[in-house]
Amino acid sequence: MKRFLCVLLCGISVQLAAQTATYKELYRPQFHFTPAKNWINDPNGLVYYKGQYHMFYQHNPFGNQWGHMTWGHATSTDLVHWKHQPIAIPEANGTMIFSGTCVADVNKTSDYGKNGKTAMVAIYTGHQENINQSQHAAFSLDDGKTWTKAAGNPILDLHKKDFRDPKVFWYAPENYWVMCVMFPVEHLVQFYSSPNLKDWTHQSDFGPAGDTTGVWECPDLTEVPVAGEPGKTKWVLQTSQNASMQYFVGDFDGKKFTNENPAEIARPDYGPDYYAAICYGQLPKGHAPTAIGWMNNWNYANDIPTKPWKGTMSLPRTLSVKKENDRWVLLQQPIAALQSLRGKPFEVKNKEVYFFHDLPFRSQQCEMIVEMQPSLKNKSGVQLGVGSKTDLEIGYDPLEGVLYIDRMRTPDKTKTDKFYTFNYFTTPVKLKDNKLKLHIFFDHSVVEVFANDGEVVMSAQFFPDAKDNYISLFGSTEKAVFDQVRCWPLKSIWKP
Numbered sequence: 001m002k003r004f005l006c007v008l009l010c011g012i013s014v015q016l017a018a019q020t021a022t023y024k025e026l027y028r029p030q031f032h033f034t035p036a037k038n039w040i041n042d043p044n045g046l047v048y049y050k051g052q053y054h055m056f057y058q059h060n061p062f063g064n065q066w067g068h069m070t071w072g073h074a075t076s077t078d079l080v081h082w083k084h085q086p087i088a089i090p091e092a093n094g095t096m097i098f099s100g101t102c103v104a105d106v107n108k109t110s111d112y113g114k115n116g117k118t119a120m121v122a123i124y125t126g127h128q129e130n131i132n133q134s135q136h137a138a139f140s141l142d143d144g145k146t147w148t149k150a151a152g153n154p155i156l157d158l159h160k161k162d163f164r165d166p167k168v169f170w171y172a173p174e175n176y177w178v179m180c181v182m183f184p185v186e187h188l189v190q191f192y193s194s195p196n197l198k199d200w201t202h203q204s205d206f207g208p209a210g211d212t213t214g215v216w217e218c219p220d221l222t223e224v225p226v227a228g229e230p231g232k233t234k235w236v237l238q239t240s241q242n243a244s245m246q247y248f249v250g251d252f253d254g255k256k257f258t259n260e261n262p263a264e265i266a267r268p269d270y271g272p273d274y275y276a277a278i279c280y281g282q283l284p285k286g287h288a289p290t291a292i293g294w295m296n297n298w299n300y301a302n303d304i305p306t307k308p309w310k311g312t313m314s315l316p317r318t319l320s321v322k323k324e325n326d327r328w329v330l331l332q333q334p335i336a337a338l339q340s341l342r343g344k345p346f347e348v349k350n351k352e353v354y355f356f357h358d359l360p361f362r363s364q365q366c367e368m369i370v371e372m373q374p375s376l377k378n379k380s381g382v383q384l385g386v387g388s389k390t391d392l393e394i395g396y397d398p399l400e401g402v403l404y405i406d407r408m409r410t411p412d413k414t415k416t417d418k419f420y421t422f423n424y425f426t427t428p429v430k431l432k433d434n435k436l437k438l439h440i441f442f443d444h445s446v447v448e449v450f451a452n453d454g455e456v457v458m459s460a461q462f463f464p465d466a467k468d469n470y471i472s473l474f475g476s477t478e479k480a481v482f483d484q485v486r487c488w489p490l491k492s493i494w495k496p
């Protein structure tokens with residue numbers, strides 16, 4: 001009997017433990033944002049206010065699958081360490097809280113503020129399944145702690161089934177707010193203006209353009225600096241569709257966005273796991289524009305094997321553009337504050353590699369800067385999460401002139417075959433004097449690769465066992481030369 005009781009109690013405590021977040025679970029990223037438990041998708045309402053970076057996000061408070069969409073909330077003072085906050089805006093009365101923006105109405109343009117208090121205002125899509133999507137507001141008078149849905153909701157309703165993901169920002173030259181919002185099925189970004197966050201006037205539409213293979217979601221329009229030309233800026237419009245994103249670069253006059261790039265599709269990320277990214281609003285003067293995306297893919301998002309949470313946010317990325325030939329190229333860099341997590345560096349110099357070279361540095365939680373002269377005959381690069389039969393490969397293919405991520409040999413722990421139909425990703429990359437520079441972040445189940453100082457970025461998830469932690473440089477019968485490889489173990493941002 002005693003033994004039976006013990007088995008029973010142990011069983012119960014194991015079950016309870018499985019429900020409680022420890023931040024030490026298998027696959028748990030240690031320097032990327034994840035919720036303690038349950039499902040998340042898009043980042044929402046990224047805004048800087050009173051020294052805090054707020055991050056709201058699509059969240060199911062009741063389970064580890066998409067549903068009951070609610071805005072979760074976290075805050076940070078450095079964009080590296082995050083503090084979980086109580087749920088901000090819950091689903092209610094059959095209306096889910098879909099993606100959107102948060103602004104601090106510091107100029108007191110609306111009547112949401114009271115008694116001289118500045119209102120933080122969330123503008124989001126109210127979603128009634130298969131019936132209606134319209135734009136709603138909620139406000140907070142205590143700096144984001146508690147939220148009240150506006151009495152006048154919806155604030156913009158076209159009686160459409162698909163009409164979502166408002167991105168709102170203050171456009172100073174015209175003294176009004178601008179909203180970009182999606183007509184997903186028509187592949188259109190609509191632009192509206194408002195003096196008071198309540199009354200919205202339609203100004204123009206952009207699209208269809210570029211990738212129209214899936215419904216368009218989550219528009220983001222942000223003014224970004226032109227690299228190396230102080231004072232000069234361009235406007236970057238990003239959209240999410242069919243499990244990937246695209247960007248356009250041009251001008252915005254407060255009413256209309258004009259794309260200056262040629263017709264071919266350009267993506268902020270060429271890997272499988274970067275979606276719904278938006279930029280911070282109301283950053284202090286001189287702060288680089290900064291985006292965060294959701295590191296997952298709707299084709300298998302519900303089936304990834306992580307628990308008790310599901311969903312990881314990308315590292316915050318700063319944005320700028322540069323002109324190359326006839327097109328503007330988006331440059332993205334991981335925020336510099338991440339360097340505060342670096343431990344003791346490990347370095348290799350001038351290493352010629354035929355076939356494989358296992359580094360004596362083993363880790364699933366690290367940053368690497370690899371400067372290499374790839375083989376010009378065969379693939380070469382870096383393998384992460386290497387075990388006896390598994391690895392994720394980041395390499396250069398000289399025959400195609402592409403950077404690639406290959407996760408074919410990683411263990412498929414998802415409950416869907418779809419993960420394996422998305423296993424090989426490529427994008428053209430230019431060698432400079434026959435050299436390639438890779439800046440890699442590997443965090444247990446997510447990898448982000450910034451190539452050639454952020455001209456090309458690729459992000460992917462994979463699910464290695466904890467023991468699969470070798471890192472290998474690889475060439476082939478033809479050598480690759482690794483001029484310099486620097487690796488840093490990175491500290492966890494989560495307290496034990």
Ligand code: FRU
Pocket residue numbers: 041042058069098099125164165217218275276
């Ligand atoms: C994008 C998206 C948005 C929507 C939200 C719902 O991933 O589909 O269009 O607002 O997720 O959770």
